Amino acid sequence: MSMVSDSLVIARRNLIRMTRIPEMVLFGVIQPVMFVVLFTYVFGGSMSVGGSTDPDVYKNFLMAGIFAQTVTFATAGSAAGIADDMQKGLVDRFRSLPMARGAVLTGRTVADLVQTCITLTVLAIVALIVGWRTGSAEPTDAGRVLGAFGLLLLLGYAFTWIGALIGLSVRTPEAATSGGIIWLFPVTFISNAFVDASQMTPWLRHIAEWNPFSATVQACRELFGNPGVVDSGAWPMQHPVWASLIWSVLIVAVFRTLAVRKYRAADG
Template sequence: MSAATDAVPAAAPANPISQSVRDSLVVAKRNLIRMSRIPEMVIFGLIQPIMFVVLFSYVFGGSMNIGGSTDSSTYREFLMAGIFAQTVTFATAGAGAGIADDMHKGLIDRFRSLPMARGAVLTGRTLADLVQTALTLLVLAVVALLVGWRTHTNLGEVLAAFGLLLLVGYAFTWIGALIGLSVRTPEAATSGGLIWLFPVTFISNAFVDSSRMTPWLRHVADWNPFSATVQACRELFGNPGVSSSDAWPMQHPVWASLIYSVLIILIFRTLAVRKYRSATA
């Protein structure tokens, strides 16, 4: 028998898509296990949004005019969509710090030495952050109900609103991933992940009615991707705060939120994966 007939056939190459999915889930599991062993990460992540709910609801609630009403309960329902959206976007800082920490410790280089999809390390990290964000939203929703927040639509619309929040939160974690790969320390990633989020979240319709802003600031707020998600959630929750703006994102906030989120994922995932490859080359 010839050597050719004795040779064992080579294994077929793995499907790149299935390998990427499998590797991403493995990395996500690793990060979730790590998070479960450091519960203070989750606890501290909950404290800030709960503080915002209590402070804005009870300190500023009676002085805010929403649709001609200064009733604090009206403002609480107006506020919660903004607090939910702020909470999921602030996860950006944690994502950036986590990736920067892995880079600083050399863990990314060890992942690179393994036969795994290049984008799986970042995708797995962002998926783990998405799970943590979902848990944070669940706890925050319970707190919101305790302080008087209510929805006035059906269950499907409420779940759709939370789905939009998770999508925009996932999109913003890719911005955090790019920041984490671009700095040298986790501390710098945390600062870099927060410094631009404050103007994004406060120059919006999250905490005040944008119609009361000066004209140029109102236009910025109305076209802010963050504002689109907040407005979409208010509509899906049936909460007060219907916008009188004729800007397209305010007239079609659900579609605007979806489009903004998908564009952010496509752009920043591409940039982050490219940065990952060059940073670990």
């Protein structure tokens, strides 16, 4: 209970800081909105999904990938924020207090999750405006749609722990920003987020199908009732919801352990 209480205090501190620097939220929203507009209207007519080049089909295929990309790109903000706190000596002040050591990192990731939730809400509204609809390929319901957003937030939370580890491993916020985002490009683009993975070369398709990011994207398409390519023998593509849950929980378990250990080592 002490760990939970301390984590909530740190989370509150970061949320208050967020309200005092509103451009943090504003810029975090603008980027995914630009991706929605660019991919929908620039690439929509030239992409093939299941043999169809209908822009509306691609639009509904695309949105799950944009949502997933948005929650994972929050990793860079987590890494930069923790590195900034380390550089300014704020974390050293926390260490002098009688508080759980992991609370600093947990509070930071919870605050980032709240910001991600806000961004995802705005992005969903924009997606509806440009024509995205749930149930476009098969029937769905509100429970399944909320489940899809839950999987997205879980993936985003898992990736913020990777960002926390990066932020503790570098010396400056600038390095944390670069290190927090550079590895996300192959993770998000070697996936089924923006293109039909069956069109990739066999070895690249295999990587894409076992990518944790792809599992969440495929799960969201299934729960949203949007078009998605399912003619794959890979287990994550046949059982995407379970695969998404397993991958996200595994990432949290591994990277939270590594991040807290790194924090304690720095403390020593």
